[in-house]
Amino acid sequence: MIRTRGLTKDFVVSRTETVHAVRGISLDVEPGELVAVLGPNGAGKTTTLRMLTTLIPPTAGTAEVAGHDVVAHPDRVRSAIGYVGQGGAAGASQRVRDEVMTQGEIDGLDRRTARRRADELLEVLDLADQAGRKVESLSGGQRRRLDVAMGLVHTPPLLILDEPSTGLDPHNRANLWDHILRMRTASREPMTIVLTTHYLDEADTFAERVVVVDHGQVIADDTADALKAELAGDRVALRVAPGDAGKLATLAERAPGTRSVAIDGDRVEVRTADGPGATPGLLRAADAAGLAVTRVDVTRPTLDDVFLSLTGRSLRETAVATAPDLSDDEPAGTPTAPATSTRKEVLA
Ligand SMILES: Nc1ncnc2c1ncn2[C@@H]1O[C@H](COP(=O)(O)OP(=O)(O)OP(=O)(O)O)[C@@H](O)[C@H]1O
Ligand SMILES: [Mg+2]
Structure with missing residues (x-):
């Protein structure tokens, strides 16, 4: 489903500064796998996903998604994937239900199916009461849930989710996971899911495979149990x-x-x-x-022990050190998480 070889992205920030965001990632994801990508802030996770979703071109290396080269056939790639970006995709002055339905239609659903899926997702993600409200009136966590609903509205063979659960309270995180897992078992074709998260417990519990990224490179790639047994003990x-x-x-x-x-x-x-x-x-x-x-x-051991044994740093600490204020409906005591950018990322 995904095959990258030496995937690289440099951002030229100024005449004297280049950020080497992704440094030669080679990754294979088979159909039906559920892969969690972990790594501290700035590790290169979002940049990698944005190359896979054709939003930015690689500087070097190759990537094939759903059998199509991301540079040669971006349209084919886009029609095979659902994507929830780290930044929000919803238009501020639109109404919640309309946004999800419109996204469904952009993704190729007929109007009736789009409406049914929109209502189903708004229910699952606890947004039914906000369906008629304008996006700009939503709280941070509600808005994040809307982003996720828009990414899940059609059920593509490959779902790419960049921190889908960041900013969600524990109840909504549990609902989201429940829905993702149900979508997977309900789909006729094997559904492949690649997601990033800073919640290590999520990766540990749900992912069949964990890819750890640091400084733009893959430093570990295996099941959570194997990584823990091999690296931490x-x-x-x-x-x-x-x-x-x-x-x-x-x-x-x-x-x-x-x-x-x-x-x-x-x-x-x-x-x-x-x-x-x-x-x-x-x-x-x-x-x-x-x-x-x-x-x-x-x-x-936890996955944090794995990261600690690989890098000498704690993933938990690196996330906490850079964590901003969370959204307004994030209850106290929930694990801290990094910022979501406000950049608009829409696949259409
Ligand atoms: N458009 C850009 N221009 C310049 N530098 C960028 C750009 N996008 C990302 N970077 C830099 O590339 C590096 C990797 O960023 P990326 O967003 O991929 O990290 P991440 O692993 O997703 O982190 P986080 O957990 O904070 O979301 C960072 O140093 C970041 O500042
Ligand atoms: Mg990111």
Whole structure:
């Protein structure tokens, strides 16, 4: 469905400054895959998606989408994809329902189908009460939901979603995911979905494949479980009597599957490929050596641990550091997310 080779984008900002936004990305996405693209702000995710959706031309390299070259046949590419850009697509003075219907008709639906899909999506995305309102009167989160409705109105073989859930409250995020997954199972042809998100839990739970991008390059590409097992490993923390930590650490180092051992006071922290599998052996070894373990905690790594092990930086921290104020209906305590640009991006 997607095949890129050495895809590159440089932005010449001034005579002395060029931004190397995307540096040679080679990526294959098969029909029916659900791929999440993760990476810190400025990693090159949006730039990559905008090249795939023909909104900007690559500086170098090639990209084929749905079997068509993005430079040679942009129209064919556009008719095969649905796209929700990071910036809003809706016209401010239009009415909500009309915007979704018009988008549906632009995407080739007949008027009746466009109306039915619009009503269905406005219901799913909690916008039914706002259907007759002007877009400019919507809150930030409502407007984001409208963008998503416009991108989903026809059910194309390939959906490209740039931060579809940013700015949505937890209830609407859950509804959106529910709908995306239902759309996928309901469609006759395999539906391919490529999306970016800063919500690591979403990528972890829903994506079958995770592509991590940093500084314009793909630095990891696998299932979330494989990345976690390969790169981060489980953590087994064992607490022993003060003074025994060194002895337990020596035993843990010899245990099968151990990758690293660290001592923190009376806590011994063991990184291992399979935490639940390694724990009984660690406890038996401690017992045989006469060491009393008073507490055991096994934690599985998160995708943030994966990013940390790849780059030495936390994805969570890089997102928080650059996060702006969220939309007005974003409740407190929801994970922070980066800005959405106000640039208008419409595929028509
Ligand atoms: N039109 C442009 N002109 C100049 N530089 C640009 C342009 N668009 C993007 N960039 C730069 O390219 C780099 C990659 O930006 P991009 O929007 O692809 O990042 P991103 O991974 O989508 O980040 P975010 O998580 O913040 O959305 C950034 O340094 C950005 O400032
Ligand atoms: Mg982006």
